Amino acid sequence: MTIRDILKMGDARLLRIAEPVRAFDTPELHQLLADMRETMAAVNGAGLAAPQIGVNSQVVIFGGTARNPRYPDRPLVPPTVLINPVITPLGTEEELDWEGCLSVPGLRGKVPRWSRIRYAGVDERGQAIDRTVNGFHARVVQHECDHLIGKLYPMRVRDFSQFGFTEVLFPEISAAEDD
Numbered sequence: 001m002t003i004r005d006i007l008k009m010g011d012a013r014l015l016r017i018a019e020p021v022r023a024f025d026t027p028e029l030h031q032l033l034a035d036m037r038e039t040m041a042a043v044n045g046a047g048l049a050a051p052q053i054g055v056n057s058q059v060v061i062f063g064g065t066a067r068n069p070r071y072p073d074r075p076l077v078p079p080t081v082l083i084n085p086v087i088t089p090l091g092t093e094e095e096l097d098w099e100g101c102l103s104v105p106g107l108r109g110k111v112p113r114w115s116r117i118r119y120a121g122v123d124e125r126g127q128a129i130d131r132t133v134n135g136f137h138a139r140v141v142q143h144e145c146d147h148l149i150g151k152l153y154p155m156r157v158r159d160f161s162q163f164g165f166t167e168v169l170f171p172e173i174s175a176a177e178d179d
Contacts, residue, residue, distance in 0.1 A: 002035045
């Protein structure tokens with residue numbers, strides 16, 4: 001396993017449309033996922049998309065089994081590998097909440113997301129995943145899957161008076177990000 005460098009906003013590779021994965025349960029895919037898990041854990045991420053480490057594939061991971069210091073008041077999201085995802089909004093209701101991103105370090109912004117979604121795709125073995133979720137879980141999935149279509153959360157911010165440095169907006173969270 002290797003901790004990979006995370007690309008930062010401004011890197012053109014973050015703006016690409018990711019390619020679908022066609023081969024499952026391969027040593028290469030398992031290595032990618034091991035590296036992604038180690039990288040995400042090293043920086044207290046709630047999720048990570050393959051494009052964030054320079055891999056142009058439709059692969060995201062998210063969730064965990066312990067509270068995340070970057071999102072201390074959020075509920076746990078089950079650890080998930082999601083490949084070739086499809087997101088379907090269930091209704092038109094949106095929720096506005098704060099987001100951060102490993103590719104946009106040190107900043108947070110209020111981002112609208114669908115309140116309730118269905119997501120489908122496959123895991124690393126090609127087994128189907130089909131879930132209906134809401135709240136923080138839905139937000140994390142939408143955020144990570146945005147990376148697969150070349151979007152970073154600031155592109156979705158509607159009110160830039162609700163966008164700023166984490167250390168100013170949330171000093172208690174900023175301290176956890178520095179750990």
